[in-house]
Amino acid sequence: MRPRRQALGRPLLIAVFALVATLLAACGGGGGDDEPPFVPASPNRPNIVFLLTDDQEYESMAVMPRTRRLLGRAGITFENAFITYPLCCPSRATFLTGQLAHNNGVIDNRAPDGGYSALDHSETLPVWLRRAGYLTAHFGKYLNDYMREDGVPPGWHRWFGMAEPAARYFKATFVDDGEIVRTGTDPAEYSTDLMTDKAVEFIKSDEAASAPFYLSLGYVAPHVGKSFRTTDHCTDKGPEPAPRHLGRFLGRQIPRWPSFNEDDVSDKPSFIRETPKVLGETLREKTDKYQCRLETLLAVDESVARIVRALREAGELDNTYIFFISDNGFVQGQHRLKGGKAVPYEESIRVPMLVRGPGLPRGVTSRELVANVDFVPTMLAIARGEATLPQDGESLLPVFAHPERVTGRAIPIESFRDDGFRGVRTDRYAYAERTATGEVEMYDLRADPYQLESVHDDPRYERARAALAELTEALAECEGAACVARPRLELGVARRPAGGGACGPGRAEVALAGEDAGEVERVRAWVGDRRLAAAGGETVVAPVPARTRARVRVRAELVDGRLIDLQGRVPRCARG
Numbered sequence: 001m002r003p004r005r006q007a008l009g010r011p012l013l014i015a016v017f018a019l020v021a022t023l024l025a026a027c028g029g030g031g032g033d034d035e036p037p038f039v040p041a042s043p044n045r046p047n048i049v050f051l052l053t054d055d056q057e058y059e060s061m062a063v064m065p066r067t068r069r070l071l072g073r074a075g076i077t078f079e080n081a082f083i084t085y086p087l088c089c090p091s092r093a094t095f096l097t098g099q100l101a102h103n104n105g106v107i108d109n110r111a112p113d114g115g116y117s118a119l120d121h122s123e124t125l126p127v128w129l130r131r132a133g134y135l136t137a138h139f140g141k142y143l144n145d146y147m148r149e150d151g152v153p154p155g156w157h158r159w160f161g162m163a164e165p166a167a168r169y170f171k172a173t174f175v176d177d178g179e180i181v182r183t184g185t186d187p188a189e190y191s192t193d194l195m196t197d198k199a200v201e202f203i204k205s206d207e208a209a210s211a212p213f214y215l216s217l218g219y220v221a222p223h224v225g226k227s228f229r230t231t232d233h234c235t236d237k238g239p240e241p242a243p244r245h246l247g248r249f250l251g252r253q254i255p256r257w258p259s260f261n262e263d264d265v266s267d268k269p270s271f272i273r274e275t276p277k278v279l280g281e282t283l284r285e286k287t288d289k290y291q292c293r294l295e296t297l298l299a300v301d302e303s304v305a306r307i308v309r310a311l312r313e314a315g316e317l318d319n320t321y322i323f324f325i326s327d328n329g330f331v332q333g334q335h336r337l338k339g340g341k342a343v344p345y346e347e348s349i350r351v352p353m354l355v356r357g358p359g360l361p362r363g364v365t366s367r368e369l370v371a372n373v374d375f376v377p378t379m380l381a382i383a384r385g386e387a388t389l390p391q392d393g394e395s396l397l398p399v400f401a402h403p404e405r406v407t408g409r410a411i412p413i414e415s416f417r418d419d420g421f422r423g424v425r426t427d428r429y430a431y432a433e434r435t436a437t438g439e440v441e442m443y444d445l446r447a448d449p450y451q452l453e454s455v456h457d458d459p460r461y462e463r464a465r466a467a468l469a470e471l472t473e474a475l476a477e478c479e480g481a482a483c484v485a486r487p488r489l490e491l492g493v494a495r496r497p498a499g500g501g502a503c504g505p506g507r508a509e510v511a512l513a514g515e516d517a518g519e520v521e522r523v524r525a526w527v528g529d530r531r532l533a534a535a536g537g538e539t540v541v542a543p544v545p546a547r548t549r550a551r552v553r554v555r556a557e558l559v560d561g562r563l564i565d566l567q568g569r570v571p572r573c574a575r576g
Contacts, residue, residue, distance in 0.1 A: 038130060038133075038157070039133055040133050040135070040210060040211030040212075041132060041133025041134060041211060041212055041383075042133075042212070043209065043210060043211055043212060044212075044319065045133075045212040045383070045384075046212060046319055046320060046321055046357065046358055046382050046383075047212050047213050047214070047215070047311075047316055047319060047320040047321070048129075048134075048212075048213075048214045048215070048320070048321050048323070048379050048382060048383065049214075049215045049217075049307060049311070049320055049321070049322045049323065050095075050214070050215065050216045050217070050323050050375075050379075051217050051219070051304065051307070051322065051323065051324045051325075052092075052095070052216070052217065052218050052219065052325060052326065052327060053219050053221055053222065053297070053300060053324075053325075053326040053327070054088065054141060054167070054218070054219060054220055054221065054222070054223035054326065054327055055088070055222060055223045055224075055293075055326065055327070055328060055329070055330045055341065056221075056222055056297070056326035056329070056330070056351065056352060057326075057329040057330045057332070057347055057351070058329060058346075058347075058350050058351060058352050059255065060222065060293070060294060060297060060352070061352045063249075063294050063297055063298065063301070064297055064298075064300065064301040064304075065301070066301045066302065066304055066305040067300075067301050067304045067305075067324060067354065068354070070304060070305060070308045070356075071304065071308075071322055071324050071354035071355070071356050072354045072363070073362065073363045074356045074362050074363070075322075075354060075355050075356025075357065075360050075361075075362060075363075075364075076354070076355050076356075076360060076361065076364050076365070076366050076400065076403050077353075077354050077364070077365045077366070078353040078354070078355070078365075078366050078368070078370055079365055079366065079367050080350070080366075080367055080368065080369045080370065080427075081325060081350065081351050081352070081353035081370050081371070082349050082350055082351070082369065082370070082371045082372075082411045082413070082425055083326075083327065083328045083329070083348075083349050083351055083371065083372050084100055084101070084371050084372060084373055084411065084412055084413055084414060085100070085101040085107075085342075085413070085414050085415055085416075086328035086329060086341045086342055086343070086348040086349045086413075086415070087108070087109060087328060087341055087342045087415065087417075088109055088144060088223075088327050088328065089106055089108065089109045089110075089114045089115050089116075089118075089143050089144050090106050090107055090108070090109075090114065091327040091328050091372055092106075092142070092143055092218075092327055093106035093118075093119050093143070094372045094373050094375075095125075095327070095372055095375050095376070096119065096124040096125050096126075096376070097119075097123065097124060097125070097376065097389060098125070098373060098375070098376030098377055098380075098387060098389065098391040098392060098393055099373070099389060099390070099391070099392050100373060100392045100412065100414065100478070100483060101414060101416065102414060102416075102476075102477065103389075103390070103392060103479055104119065104120075104389075105118055105119070105120075106118045106119050106143075107416040108416065108417065109144045109145075110144060110145055111145055113416075114144070114145075115143055115144040115145030115146075116142070116143040116144065116145040116146040116147075116150065117145055119143065121153045121154050121155075122154055123388050123389050124153075124154070124155060125155075125214075125376050125379060125380075126138070126153075126154070126155030126156050126214065126216075127154050127155035128155075128376075128380060128385045128386060128387055128388065129155070129214045129379070129380075129383055129385055130155050130157070131385065131386070132380075132383045132384060132385030132386070133211060133212070134211065134212050134213060134214050134383055134385075135157050135158070135207065135208065135210075135211050135212070135213040135214070136155055136156050136157050136158070136213070136214045136216075137156065137157060137158035137159070137199075137202050137213060137214070137215050137216070138156055138158070138159055138160065138161060138215075138216040138217075138218070139160040139161075139195040139196075139198045139199050139202075139215075139216070139217050139218070140160070140161070140162055140191070140195040140216075140217050140218035140219055140220070141161075141162045141166055141167070141218035141219070141220055142161045142162065142166075142218060143166075144164070144166050145164060145166075146161060146162075146163055146164065146166065147163055147164055148163040148173060148175050148180050150163075150175075151175065151178055152175065152177065152178055157207075158177065158202055158207075159175065159176070159177050159178075160174055160175070160176050160177070160195070160198050161174065161175050162174055162191070162218070162220075163175055165226070167220050167223045167224065167225045167226075168191060168220065168225055168226060169190060169191050169192070169220060169221075169225050169227075169239070169240040169241075169242075169296070170183065170184065170185045170189060170190065170191070170228050170240065171183060171184060171185060171226075171228060172191050185228055187242065187243045187244070190242045190243075190299065191219075191220055192219055192220065192221055192242065192296070192299040192300055192303055193242065193299060193303070195217055195218075195219065195303075196217070196303040196306050196307065199215060199217055199307060199310075200306055200307065200310040202215065203215070203307070203310040203311060203314050203316070204310060204313070204314055208314070208316075209314070212383070214379070214383070217303075217307075219300050219303070220296075221239065221293075221296035221297055221299065221300050222239050222292075222293035222294070222296045222297050222330075223239065224237050224238060224239055224289070225237070225238075225239060225240050226240075227239075227240045228240070229246075231246075233246065233247055233250065233288060233291070233292070234246065234288070234291075234292040234295070238288065238289045238292045239289065239292040239293045239295070239296045240292070240296065241292060241295030241296045241298065241299070242295075242296075242298070242299045245295045245296075245298040245299060246295065247295075248294075248295050248298060249291040249294045249295055250291060251291075252290070252291050252294065253287060253290075254286065254287055254290045254332050254333050257334065257450055258450045258452055259334040259335055259345075259347075259450040259451060259452060260333045260334055261277040261278055261279075261333060261336060262334070262335050262336055262452060264452075265335065265336060267441075267453055267454040267456075268335065268441070268454070269419075269434055269437065269439045269441065270437065270439065271419060272335055272336060272337070275336045275337065276336065277336055278333045278336065278338055282338065283333070286332060286333060286338060286339060289332075289339070290332055293330075304324065307322070308322070318358060319358060320357065320358075321355065321356070321357030321358070321379075321382055322355065322356050322357065323353075323354075323355050323375065324352070324353065324354045324355070325351055325352065325353045325354075325372070325375075326351040326352060327351075327372075328341045328342075328348060328349070328351065329341060329346075329347050329348045329349060329350055329351050330347065330348070331343060331345060331347045331348055332347070334347050334450075335451070342415050342417055342419075342420075343415075343421075344413055344415075344421050344423050344430065344432035344441065345430075345451055346430070346445075346449075346451060349413055349425065353370070355396075355400070357382075357400075359400070359401075360400050361403060364403045364404075365403075366399060366403035366404070367406060367427075368399050368403065368405065368406050368407060368409065369406075369409040369410070369411050369425065369426075369427065370396060370399065370409070371393060371411045372393075373391075373392045373393030373483070374393035374394055374395070374396050375393070376391060376393070377391045377393050377394050377395045377396075378395045378396040378397065380395075381395040381397050382397070390479055390480035391480065392478065392479065392480060392483040392484075393483070393484065394481075394484050405565045406427065406555070406563045406564060406565050407486055407564055407565065408427075408486045408487040408489075408556075408558070408562040408563060408564030409484065409485070409486060409562070410424050410425070410426050410471055410475070410485040410486075410560070410562055411424065411425040411426075412424055412472075412475035412476075412478065412483060412485075413425055413432065414476070416435075418436060419434070419436060420434070420435045420436065421433060421434050421435060422435060422472055422475075422476050423441075423468075423472055424468060424471050424472050424475060424485075426468070426471075426560055426561035426562045427557075427561055427562055427563040428444065428445060428446050428557070428561030428562075428563070429442060429443065429444060429445065429464065429468055429560065429561035430442070430443045430445060430451065431443075431465075431468040431469070431471075431472060433469070433472060440454075440456040440465075440469075441454045441456060442454055442455050442456040442461065442464075442465055442468065443455065444461070463559050464559050464560060464561065467519065467558070467559045467560035468560050468561075471485060471560055486562075486564070487514075487516040487519070487556070487558055487562055487564050488514045488515040488516045489512055489513070489514040489516050489517060489520070489556060489564060489566065490512070490513045490514045490566075491510070491511075491512060491513075491552070491554055491566040491567070491568045492509075492510070492511045492512070492513055492568075493508055493509070493510055493511075493552050493568045493569065493570055493571065494508070494509045494511075494571065495507075495508060495509075495570055495571050495573060496508075496509055497573070503573035508527050508550065508552065508570045510525050510527070510532075510552055510554060512554070512556060512566075516558060519558045519559050519560070520556045520557070520558055520559075521557050521558060521559045522556070522557040523554060523555070523556050523557075524554070524555045524556075525552070525553065525554045525555075526551075526552070526553040526554075527550050527551075527552050527570065528548070528550035528551060548570060549569050549570055549571070549572060550569065550570045551567070551568075551569055552567065552568045552569060552570060553565065553566075553567050554566045554567070
């Protein structure tokens, strides 16, 4: 079914859960309802900085030590961050609306079904944040097909947007609050540096000091562009590093993971079975582009440090949430694919994500599954703003408060191109159905992290495949809360005395209930510090001493690969 444009939904109040109330202690009252006039919120409410790279794969964070130190070590690193539609404009539209592509209507990079013209700009994050009393500023790439004639989109106070062609490191065209600015090839006009210059200027401005602000930076790196070099390195349509970084990674090879130039592709869709390996001149060309991609990220890494420094100097660092993520990953020889995205493989859908901010733990890694669809609800929760569209994700504030937990989240993935797909990513499995051919892929990521062997026709996985197909069907046209597919499970804990009176020593009985209890395949439980052996969905028991109210923790795995942590306590003893 063709995705529909979303009708105007009723205002949805983004609730701030009591368990994370301390994260928002600095937040003040609400903003104005109309635009204009702009009614600034209390300046002590948290600022939000959103840093977005373009086509950055997860592993490339290895060349960004400043970003890892200033954001990851000072906040949370997310190991399982995913893009629901791994293509530039559909992903960026999700970052702006909080909706999946099949709801916001942006399903490609170019008109009529994608790009700038396919999005309703009257209902986006900057509009909602402005109504909440936030100053809003954007610097850099926005959406494909954004033209200089389009002017400043609704909701933005400060605008320095890159117009078509939308992926230029030099000789770029920007709309600077309505004024057309064209850059040249002078090193000082390198687009990454120029965007950061503008952002730093904004952070240090009197305007930014007058109200809380939302600052968005859309870097081109490490996307391909048009190179204006005459050297043999980083030419043609390859990514173009800053002159100071040119050649830094000469000699570095594309990682030779087992999936690189995969030998046996008999389990893959027909278009991959017909694809030759990346060899010879093609491999040399792709290797050069890989090196250049990494070199472009060095300027982004420096920019992150400059942004953090500017916030510190302005006295705003401790009152600012900083989000770093990419709009999608990138395939570079894995599964014989020469390059690109919009495929349901980890290299394409999994991206780096780091967050720091007030009240967040430092130097923590979370394995919770999160997605680009969660960013709008999260930022609105921070700002105490309201969306006027149903939100297909949810606020990450509870994850910020308890990054060690997993909640059984399933992430829908989709693509509406000719070779499109629909599927789902769970903690254990990656599942995708090709919409044109009906071909199915299913990977057990615990046993096969490089997605070398699809188990879709393996009888040992028959039950898991059926569950994943059902989950995919449920998410294919989901809207709002229905898109956050968590298991319906409850934890029950009972105390059973062992003959020494109601308050004597005995045992704790730990059981799972709820609609999905029959789908539980494995249970691990802890009573206090005592770990129980893995079991199925049946009741598990543990001895408990007299009068104890030991903490009970359970991690359950469903047949579709979702993992969920549940917690409780042994009940108080019943006194006679």
